[in-house]
Amino acid sequence: MSGTTTRDAVIEAARELFARRGYTATTIKDVAVRAGCSPAMVMKLMGSKAGLLAAADPSEQTLDEAAGSREPLGYGLVRRLVERRDNDAPEPFATALMLIHESADREAARADYERRYVAAIAERIGDTSADKLKSHLVLAALLGLAGGTRTMGLLRSDLMDSEELIERYGALVQAIVDGPDG
Amino acid sequence: MSGTTTRDAVIEAARELFARRGYTATTIKDVAVRAGCSPAMVMKLMGSKAGLLAAADPSEQTLDEAAGSREPLGYGLVRRLVERRDNDAPEPFATALMLIHESADREAARADYERRYVAAIAERIGDTSADKLKSHLVLAALLGLAGGTRTMGLLRSDLMDSEELIERYGALVQAIVDGPDG
DNA sequence: ATTATCTATAGATCTATAGATAATGC
DNA sequence: ATTATCTATAGATCTATAGATAATGC
Numbered sequence: 533m534s535g536t537t538t539r540d541a542v543i544e545a546a547r548e549l550f551a552r553r554g555y556t557a558t559t560i561k562d563v564a565v566r567a568g569c570s571p572a573m574v575m576k577l578m579g580s581k582a583g584l585l586a587a588a589d590p591s592e593q594t595l596d597e598a599a600g601s602r603e604p605l606g607y608g609l610v611r612r613l614v615e616r617r618d619n620d621a622p623e624p625f626a627t628a629l630m631l632i633h634e635s636a637d638r639e640a641a642r643a644d645y646e647r648r649y650v651a652a653i654a655e656r657i658g659d660t661s662a663d664k665l666k667s668h669l670v671l672a673a674l675l676g677l678a679g680g681t682r683t684m685g686l687l688r689s690d691l692m693d694s695e696e697l698i699e700r701y702g703a704l705v706q707a708i709v710d711g712p713d714g
Numbered sequence: 715m716s717g718t719t720t721r722d723a724v725i726e727a728a729r730e731l732f733a734r735r736g737y738t739a740t741t742i743k744d745v746a747v748r749a750g751c752s753p754a755m756v757m758k759l760m761g762s763k764a765g766l767l768a769a770a771d772p773s774e775q776t777l778d779e780a781a782g783s784r785e786p787l788g789y790g791l792v793r794r795l796v797e798r799r800d801n802d803a804p805e806p807f808a809t810a811l812m813l814i815h816e817s818a819d820r821e822a823a824r825a826d827y828e829r830r831y832v833a834a835i836a837e838r839i840g841d842t843s844a845d846k847l848k849s850h851l852v853l854a855a856l857l858g859l860a861g862g863t864r865t866m867g868l869l870r871s872d873l874m875d876s877e878e879l880i881e882r883y884g885a886l887v888q889a890i891v892d893g894p895d896g
Numbered sequence: 897a898t899t900a901t902c903t904a905t906a907g908a909t910c911t912a913t914a915g916a917t918a919a920t921g922c
Numbered sequence: 923a924t925t926a927t928c929t930a931t932a933g934a935t936c937t938a939t940a941g942a943t944a945a946t947g948c
Contacts, residue, residue: 538900554815556738559936570902575938577900626811629861633736633812642867649866668868669882675866676858679811684831684857685824686850700851700893704886711882720926741910752928757912759926 539577541567546588551627555585555634582636589631605657606706609674611698617681618694625649625678661713669708677701721759723749728770733809737767737816764818771813787839788888791856793880799863800876807831807860843895851890859883 545566549558560581564571578584603611616623628645635641653659653674654667680686687697727748731740742763746753760766785793798805810827817823835841835856836849862868869879 552815552820554736554738554812556736557816560938561936569900571937572903572939573901581937629808629865630736630812630815632865633734634739638734642865646866646868650868663873665869665874668862668873671866672858672862672868672883673855673886674858675861676854676856679857679861680850680854683811683814683824684828684853686828686832686854687847691845691850692847700890701854704855704889707886707889708882742912743910751926753911754913754929755927763911 538567538569538573542569542574542577542584543588546584547622550585550588550631551622554630555581560584585631604702604706604709606670606704606709607698607702609653609656609670610677610702610705613674613677614681614694614698618689623678623682625675626682629675629679657709659713666708666711666713670705673701673705673708720749720751720755724751724756724759724766725770728766729804732767732770732813733804736812737763742766767813786884786888786891788852788886788891789880789884791835791838791852792859792884792887795856795859796863796876796880800871805860805864807857808864811857811861839891841895848890848893848895852887855883855887855890 542563546558546563549562549566552558553562560571560574563584564574567574574584578587613623613625615621628649632638632641632645649671650664650667653671654664657667657670659667681688692700724745728740728745731744731748734740735744742753742756745766746756749756756766760769795805795807797803810831814820814823814827831853832846832849835853836846839849839852841849863870874882
């Protein structure tokens with residue numbers, strides 16, 4: 533059915549626009565224009581703007597990427613983030629910060645993202661401690677690389693080669709992973 | 715004159731609301747209510763919503779804080795950030811990311827924040843290199859700590875003592891500062 | 897017949913301005 | 923007289939819905 537195609541186009545358009553401009557600043561009409569349909573169509577398909585956000589939230593998508601690699605875990609996490617940048621793929625770490633900020637129920641959104649992201653990192657780095665402290669530290673470092681490169685445009689490839697960036701920022705993240713637990 | 719007082723209240727209210735909810739999601743009326751005046755008064759004082767943002771942008775405020783301390787520079791930068799959190803003071807590193815996202819002219823805002831923040835960090839850590847690579851890396855790490863603690867609520871003081879956080883995240887930032895230049 | 901999609905519009909904002917009133921300085 | 927501040931409102935959105943039309947499956 534062609535409904536699936538339109539629905540996919542709408543979700544893809546929303547993903548890009550929410551990531552680029554944020555939730556409030558993105559209108560249903562913006563999404564419709566980019567998806568090539570009418571605003572009413574967007575509403576019919578997604579029910580509400582909040583429903584559209586739920587469908588377009590990029591976190592699920594990327595958070596469970598293939599983790600397999602011979603590289604130490606800290607480097608691997610940084611590598612995948614840098615690769616997303618080089619491929620112009622959505623960056624969930626950067627988007628999450630903004631979506632929390634703009635959420636209607638900010639505390640609920642914050643708690644939800646915190647739980648999911650901390651759990652995802654803990655699983656990746658094998659953090660089985662109760663407090664998940666290392667995961668918090670790793671997550672903070674990754675959020676910074678995401679916000680720095682994607683939102684503020686730091687460390688662009690003409691300034692620093694992607695491999696060198698992975699090497700240097702990866703070393704920082706790896707130092708947390710290799711560090712003490714509590 | 716009492717005009718100064720109202721103006722200050724408006725700017726203070728805007729600073730808090732922009733930092734909390736973002737630019738688009740904050741309305742002139744929200745600011746007026748919090749400042750205890752009418753929306754028309756806010757407009758008369760600031761001219762436009764963009765003018766209000768310009769006046770309420772927290773970056774200038776905090777970026778040129780007293781840098782004097784015996785502590786190594788990386789630790790000092792982290793300490794000031796953590797202290798702002800513990801004092802519930804506005805966090806320019808966290809706010810900057812969101813304001814770039816929501817800016818009408820995103821690329822211009824991005825370039826402006828990048829220039830100012832990189833320069834501020836370069837001055838602090840004595841980075842005189844042409845590419846300011848270390849400053850970019852330090853800035854990324856600090857943006858992550860800011861976004862992580864303030865927006866996502868990571869590493870709260872019940873989970874990790876502020877001094878220990880400064881010790882551990884400070885070590886990462888200090889490692890960048892002490893690292894090679896290019 | 898059913899599904900996909902559109903046009904038209906209601907109802908609720910939001911920013912910004914115009915013009916009135918209250919407070920202050922001379 | 924001038925400055926501070928308010929009420930009222932214009933004009934431009936925005937989300938969401940109602941109802942019409944076009945496309946598709948049986």
